[in-house]
Amino acid sequence: MTEVVLKVEDLAASYRKNTALYDVNLEVEAGSLTGIVGPNGAGKSTLLKTVLNLHPALTGKVEYFGKSFKKAKKRIGYVPQRGSVDWDFPTDALDVVTMGLYGQIGWLKRPSKSHREKAAEALEKMGMTAYAKRQISELSGGQQQRVFLARALVQDADLYFMDEPLAGVDAATERAIMNILKELKSSGKTVMVVHHDLQTVEDYFDHVLLLDRKVISHGLTEEVFTKQNIGKTYGGNMRWMGDES
Known part of the structure; x- marks a missing residue:
């Protein structure tokens, strides 16, 4: 039986007085690569932040590997949206990646040679590699995203959450990121990705979570990513990708 790495029950969250999520129930199995898809304002980023204790839940229960977030957090990696990061902070790419190891190093200790070698490998x-000593503010958007993904990789987590890692990157970076995500899946890791491009869902993900403040459907992409479910998710006013224009 496949291990359930994430279990969410009756989760609800809001921003000010606006409901962002309600009645969210789902189970995620180990070794899956899931695309989280839905319209703007559907609560995709909020879902990630809420299950990661970065945003308060109104109701609900979240378990990781059958444990609380606090007990499982060393097994969890997170890549936030690139736009939420202060890229003007004076540090270089290698230091950013090394920060991903602070859970192992300890915040008041200096990274060892082996820690820096791990960061360099990522x-x-x-x-x-050629940009290791480059200030992050000098990097392009795609390069910044690669650095941030390397920071998550160096944690060697079992479950990764990624908030639109493919947004605003060039085609080469998109391919490089997806190759890494598929490698993670092949090695038994579990990856959940907020994604906005419906055209690539079937090529990129073996599971899909269709979300519009609540779970519309969740499961194998070939079973869930249907015209009917996409219509429910986007309000039924969206032209199906395969239709003639």
């Missing part, structure tokens, strides 16, 4: 995996 940068190399993302094709960013």
Whole structure:
């Protein structure tokens, strides 16, 4: 039986007085690569932040590997939206990736040579070795995203959450990121990705979560990513991708 790495029951969240999520129930199995898809304002980023204790839940229960977030957090990696990061902070790419190891290093201790070697390996995996000493403010959007993904990789988590890692990147970076995500899945890791491009869902993800403040459907992409479910998710006013224009 496949392990359930994330279980969410009756989750609800709001911003000010506006309901962002309600009645969210789902189970995510180990070794899956899931695209989280829905219209603007559907609560996709809020879902990630709420299950990660970065935004308060109104109701609900979240378990990781059968445990609380506090007990499981060392097994969890997170890549927020690039736009939420202060890229003017004076630090270089290698230091940003090394920060992903602070859970192992300890905040008041200096990284060892082996820690820096791990960070350098993660940068190399993302094709960013030549930019290790480059200030992050000098990097392009795609390069910044590669650095941030390397920061998550170096944590060697079992479950990764990624908030639109493909937004605003060039085609080469998109391919590089998806190759890494598929490698993570192949090695038994579980990855959940907020994604906005419906055209690539079937190529990129083996599972899909259709969300519009509540779960519309969740499961294998070939079963869930249907014209009917997409219509429910986007209000029924969206032309199906395969239709003639």
